[in-house]
Amino acid sequence: MRKPSLRVPCVLLAICISSLVPLSGFAQSSAIASKKLPKDFLKKAVPKSGHDGTKAMAAKKTNGRAAMSSGVPGIDSIVNWTGQFTEPGFDPNGNPQSVWPYSMIGNSPESNRTTVIPASVIPVTVNLLDASGNIAKDPTSGALLTQTVTPAVEDAVLHSPMFEPVHYNSGDGQFNDQMQRTEFWNRIHHGGWDDDFTGWHNFLWPSLKKTQTLSIPFGSWFYALNADGTCCAFMIVDDAAFTNGLFPPTYPVDNTTVIGSAELSGDMTTHDLSALLFNNVYLYEGSLANCCVLGFHEYDFEPGTAKNGNLPRLYVMAYVSWISPGLFGGGFEDITGMSHEFSEAFNDPFVNNWTPWWLSIDPNSGAGLCQDNLETGDVIEFFSALATYPVAHHNRTYHPQNEAMFPWFAFQSPSTARGGAYSFPDETTLTQLSAPNLQPGCE
Numbered sequence: 001m002r003k004p005s006l007r008v009p010c011v012l013l014a015i016c017i018s019s020l021v022p023l024s025g026f027a028q029s030s031a032i033a034s035k036k037l038p039k040d041f042l043k044k045a046v047p048k049s050g051h052d053g054t055k056a057m058a059a060k061k062t063n064g065r066a067a068m069s070s071g072v073p074g075i076d077s078i079v080n081w082t083g084q085f086t087e088p089g090f091d092p093n094g095n096p097q098s099v100w101p102y103s104m105i106g107n108s109p110e111s112n113r114t115t116v117i118p119a120s121v122i123p124v125t126v127n128l129l130d131a132s133g134n135i136a137k138d139p140t141s142g143a144l145l146t147q148t149v150t151p152a153v154e155d156a157v158l159h160s161p162m163f164e165p166v167h168y169n170s171g172d173g174q175f176n177d178q179m180q181r182t183e184f185w186n187r188i189h190h191g192g193w194d195d196d197f198t199g200w201h202n203f204l205w206p207s208l209k210k211t212q213t214l215s216i217p218f219g220s221w222f223y224a225l226n227a228d229g230t231c232c233a234f235m236i237v238d239d240a241a242f243t244n245g246l247f248p249p250t251y252p253v254d255n256t257t258v259i260g261s262a263e264l265s266g267d268m269t270t271h272d273l274s275a276l277l278f279n280n281v282y283l284y285e286g287s288l289a290n291c292c293v294l295g296f297h298e299y300d301f302e303p304g305t306a307k308n309g310n311l312p313r314l315y316v317m318a319y320v321s322w323i324s325p326g327l328f329g330g331g332f333e334d335i336t337g338m339s340h341e342f343s344e345a346f347n348d349p350f351v352n353n354w355t356p357w358w359l360s361i362d363p364n365s366g367a368g369l370c371q372d373n374l375e376t377g378d379v380i381e382f383f384s385a386l387a388t389y390p391v392a393h394h395n396r397t398y399h400p401q402n403e404a405m406f407p408w409f410a411f412q413s414p415s416t417a418r419g420g421a422y423s424f425p426d427e428t429t430l431t432q433l434s435a436p437n438l439q440p441g442c443e
Contacts, residue, residue: 074311079115089357100410105316122275127146141230161391173201185418236291248302278320318341323336335399364383
């Protein structure tokens with residue numbers, strides 16, 4: 001999603017501390033205590049995904065696209081293919097537009113090729129700092145406010161439906177591969193001796209990388225402890241502080257940021273889909289009234305070098321968080337955020353697949369969302385029911401999110417996806433298209 005915005009009504013008494021004034025032990029403990037939240041704080045939140053752009057935004061207007069099938073020219077990035085569809089609509093400025101180009105991860109459906117895409121899974125430890133720059137301690141329990149991605153979380157992610165085959169109506173396979181096959185069902189060759197694992201597929205090949213560390217300065221975080229007083233049930237971090245610690249601010253990159261360090265070590269390359277994996281770490285924008293973003297997909301833009309022919313380098317990545325059960329309502333847990341962001345990365349890797357304006361309406365609550373981009377998870381994430389799809393795997397029930405598919409954004413009627421569907425994996429989540437030919441803001 002490009003425009004994170006979840007507004008949870010709350011009243012917060014804020015204590016403003018100047019970093020220039022030394023704090024006594026009592027004052028610092030009181031300041032930290034003011035950032036402590038009840039464990040049920042997120043229960044009333046409707047979780048959202050988000051979009052962050054830093055240096056990536058500078059490259060967006062210069063990236064051209066071929067008319068069909070071949071990848072985006074003139075860049076060094078993840079394997080991708082391009083296409084376009086025709087539908088009357090309007091650009092963000094209200095100008096008529098009917099041809100909508102797009103790029104996606106993998107090779108084109110007509111290629112009948114299986115593509116294996118490296119997927120770097122990079123755990124990130126988060127330290128919450130006090131006003132003195134040290135790792136903060138909970139004043140009551142004395143627990144250090146540091147959140148790690150535990151081996152159990154790593155194992156659950158690596159052996160989840162994101163990376164291992166499970167059964168869907170379209171066949172057996174990884175979540176994103178089967179979604180791509182479902183939405184381009186009319187364009188792929190069928191009838192192989194083992195259709196689930198031959199022909200057109202886009203498989204992720206995961207590898208666990210070195211843990212990185214992200215430190216968040218005081219005044220830019222909140223937290224809640226586990227029931228036993230340990231850290232932490234969750235952390236909520238200011239979006240700006242999070243982004244500053246994630247993306248390299250300058251070129252050449254150094255190892256002071258998470259992505260910079262991962263790029264220098266070779267754990268992130270331009271040919272990967274990289275997952276920066278957190279453990280119950282979410283974002284707010286400016287204040288808790290603008291909480292909570294559960295993830296975003298983006299790319300880090302770096303200039304080319306002589307080694308790669310001076311091609312601009314685009315490192316496609318996603319910030320994803322493991323979600324413990326019971327924190328949010330609506331079935332959002334475990335890989336819900338990861339499935340959302342990976343699906344959108346597959347369908348919009350360079351965050352510039354514009355579409356005609358669409359309006360998604362929750363059939364239960366009547367709430368609506370208006371956007372003009374090919375962000376597959378945004379269409380459904382706010383639904384009060386049917387937002388997630390339970391999948392049994394390895395004696396666990398995972399909860400990937402239901403996603404809108406390409407025919408929905410292209411206003412196809414009937415849909416050319418498998419079975420005429422508009423959503424995956426639950427084909428009954430979306431049953432009708434948005435009203436067509438909407439003006440900006442869905443007027």
